[in-house]
Amino acid sequence: MKISGLVAMEVEAARFAQQIAPHQGESAHATVVALQGDLGAGKTTFTQGIARALGVGESVTSPTFVIEKIYELTEQNFTRLIHIDAYRLTDAHELEVLGWHEVVADPLNLIIVEWPEHVAALIPENAIHISFAGTGDSREIIYG
Ligand SMILES: Nc1ncnc2c1ncn2[C@@H]1O[C@H](COP(=O)(O)OP(=O)(O)OP(=O)(O)O)[C@@H](O)[C@H]1O
């Protein structure tokens, strides 16, 4: 789908955020959303829209250098939003030492991963995949 401009991006991210819910059942783990796309394709912008829709008040900036940021959520289906930018990682182990297995074990965590292909071995099979493409005044978003 074509998304023109930042307002439309925020609206689409909010729509997406409202229709995801934690996995249930005994073996349930975190909901992982893998955002693929080139530099500047809109992955962080989309994540900011999700964060806003889930009531995150503080500004959500790209975790390019810190790799991972954690936002506590209140009165939402999820209790935590975890935003990971794997761009600078070259090995899945680098994310494991940041506590990946602990955060993915909690079904109430919503984990958004930019550059999932850099940590492909850690992305669960039931992750939600979204692709972003384009530059300039609009972006193409593809679910699945
Ligand atoms: N739908 C859109 N329409 C117009 N501009 C957009 C749209 N989405 C994002 N942008 C703009 O594109 C630029 C890059 O977006 P963003 O930082 O979200 O990309 P990214 O995919 O996270 O890149 P990186 O891989 O470097 O982290 C920003 O200036 C943002 O405002």
Ligand SMILES: [Mg+2]
């Ligand atoms: Mg980004």
